[in-house]
Amino acid sequence: MHLLQHGLPLALFLVTATLPLPGQWKLHTIDNTSKGADGVRFMDINGDQHPDIVTGWEEGGVVRIYTNLGKDPRRNWKIQTIAKVKSPEDAVFVDLDKDGNIDVVSSCEGGNKTVYAHWAPKKPDGEWKTEPFPATIRKQSFMYALPINIDGQNGIDLLIGAKGSGSQLGWLKSPPNPRDLSKWTFHPLYKTTWVMSIQDHDMDSDGDLDVLISDRKGPMSQVLWLENPGHQANQKHQPWKSHTLGAVGREVMFIDYQDINGDGRKDVIVPAKPRDILILFQPKDLFQPWNSHQITFPKNKYGTSKAARAADLDGDGNIDIAVTCEHANGKLSGCFYLSWKDSPMNATWIDTDIGGPLGLKYDRIELIDIDADGDLDLFSCEERDQLGVFWYENPTPSKK
Numbered sequence: 001m002h003l004l005q006h007g008l009p010l011a012l013f014l015v016t017a018t019l020p021l022p023g024q025w026k027l028h029t030i031d032n033t034s035k036g037a038d039g040v041r042f043m044d045i046n047g048d049q050h051p052d053i054v055t056g057w058e059e060g061g062v063v064r065i066y067t068n069l070g071k072d073p074r075r076n077w078k079i080q081t082i083a084k085v086k087s088p089e090d091a092v093f094v095d096l097d098k099d100g101n102i103d104v105v106s107s108c109e110g111g112n113k114t115v116y117a118h119w120a121p122k123k124p125d126g127e128w129k130t131e132p133f134p135a136t137i138r139k140q141s142f143m144y145a146l147p148i149n150i151d152g153q154n155g156i157d158l159l160i161g162a163k164g165s166g167s168q169l170g171w172l173k174s175p176p177n178p179r180d181l182s183k184w185t186f187h188p189l190y191k192t193t194w195v196m197s198i199q200d201h202d203m204d205s206d207g208d209l210d211v212l213i214s215d216r217k218g219p220m221s222q223v224l225w226l227e228n229p230g231h232q233a234n235q236k237h238q239p240w241k242s243h244t245l246g247a248v249g250r251e252v253m254f255i256d257y258q259d260i261n262g263d264g265r266k267d268v269i270v271p272a273k274p275r276d277i278l279i280l281f282q283p284k285d286l287f288q289p290w291n292s293h294q295i296t297f298p299k300n301k302y303g304t305s306k307a308a309r310a311a312d313l314d315g316d317g318n319i320d321i322a323v324t325c326e327h328a329n330g331k332l333s334g335c336f337y338l339s340w341k342d343s344p345m346n347a348t349w350i351d352t353d354i355g356g357p358l359g360l361k362y363d364r365i366e367l368i369d370i371d372a373d374g375d376l377d378l379f380s381c382e383e384r385d386q387l388g389v390f391w392y393e394n395p396t397p398s399k400k
Contacts, residue, residue: 024333024356025378025392028074032388034060037381039363040389043093045102051368053077055381055389056088056106063091063106063118066389073370074393082128086112094147097178098155105158107142115142115160115172117181133172135186136160140167146198148209152231154178159211160186161195169195169213169226189240190226193218197255197364201266203227204286211240214252214270222248223255223270223280246280246292247272254307254364260319260344269321271305277321277338295321295338295349302336302351303328309365311376313337314352315396319344322354324362324380334359335380335392354392360384373398 031037036059042051050068057064063085067078087110096103101120108114115136119129136142140162150157150171158172168188175183194216200209203225211226226240251273260267260279268290270278275297280290303325313320320339328334335355340346355362361384367376375396381389 025354025395027355027358027387028391028393029387030066030077030389030391031055031064031079032386032390034062034064034388035386036060036383037363037388038089038383039091039381040366040379041090041092042366042368042379043102045093051370052093053379053389054091054093054104056085056091056108058087058089058110059383061086061088063088063104064389065104068370073391083116083118083130085114085116085130086110089142090144092145092147094156094158096156096174105145105147107145107160109141109143109163113138113141115145115158119179131181133181133184135172135184139186140164143195144198146200146211148200150228150231151234153235159198159200161192161198161213163192163194163217167192167195169198169211187237190242193221196253199255199257201225201257212255212257212268214247214255216251216253219249221250221252222246223252223268243287245290246270247278250276250278253305256309256321258310258319260310262319269308269310271308271323274304275299275302276305277308277323279344293345295347297323297336297338297349297351301332301353303331303334303360306362307364307380309367309378311367313367313376313394313396314339315375321349322365322367322378324365326361328360328362331357333357334362334382335378354378358385359387 034057038058040053045052050070053066063083065080087108088106089109090107093102103120104118106116115133141164142162144161146159147156154174157174161169169190169192170188172184196216197214199212203210208228210228223245253271256269265282268280277295279293304327306326307324309322320337322337325334333353333355336353338349340349359382363381366379370377375394377394378392
């Protein structure tokens with residue numbers, strides 16, 4: 001295995017493939033040379049039509065970009081350490097200053113409690129510049145950032161969420177000159193306990209992006225959405241109305257938003273500890289109660305619920321649910337998928353192993369056909385068995 005040495009700003013890393021046991025998907029390691037990989041976020045940053053990855057390594061204290069070379073994603077990616085910050089829990093691509101070069105924003109927890117801008121160089125081999133947003137310094141344990149234009153002014157803003165006492169979900173408002181970080185201001189929207197998912201969707205079909213959230217801890221843990229009042233209202237910092245969807249009091253994790261039952265309306269797929277997947281079915285009237293259906297997966301086979309993503313993984317035309325876990329010590333697997341045959345309302349879905357015994361504490365999931373063979377592969381991170389940043393190759397026969 002070729003290992004990236006710590007401190008090198010740029011390297012070419014030949015990934016390794018662990019041969020699968022029966023029933024597993026083949027593992028392709030992109031990078032396992034730091035500690036505490038926390039999430040993969042995708043964007044084509046160089047316009048070559050191949051998705052690239054950014055990841056923060058929490059315990060390792062680095063932010064890295066993985067450029068997809070577009071030849072064989074099983075073998076080589078270009079790895080670049082763009083910054084060293086303490087406790088990066090999340091990193092995301094975004095062109096903050098509208099100069100055409102894709103920057104990165106990292107959200108940090110631990111003792112850092114700060115959001116950072118990592119400015120891309122003008123030239124590909126130039127140095128990255130890291131600066132904190134002053135409005136965030138030592139303020140909250142930041143967990144996630146979502147680039148979104150909230151007020152229709154000055155380009156992209158940042159929706160940021162946190163965990164812990166006094167934490168809030170709110171937005172960083174971009175000033176006329178986005179490079180002047182001292183002019184970015186924070187505007188709270190919703191008190192959180194431990195925000196996990198922050199997704200933008202036009203929930204009410206009114207032409208603007210609302211926000212779908214899973215809030216993990218406390219008596220008001222739940223899945224909810226915040227109703228965007230529109231650009232002009234946001235310029236005046238008017239409040240966003242919250243709408244509870246379900247799973248109140250449950251420890252909810254990384255959710256997904258897909259049409260499970262084929263009725264044309266998207267549903268919310270909710271991993272809830274210890275080992276449940278809840279499906280919140282969207283009614284015809286968005287503002288009426290959402291019905292909940294619970295699937296409980298086997299305790300003796302898998303860890304506890306962490307993330308879910310829904311898509312047709314096995315090519316049978318039905319929507320499956322990929323699941324990653326924590327606390328998979330001594331279990332069959334920490335990564336698997338659930339499928340149904342007759343109806344998604346079945347009390348028990350069929351579970352199929354993906355990852356095998358390697359992997360104890362996984363993160364959120366992305367499903368992308370990275371090898372262009374007609375099926376969806378699974379990307380994630382894992383931070384206890386040191387799988388790092390990796391992907392599982394879907395073995396469904398090629399449709400090409």
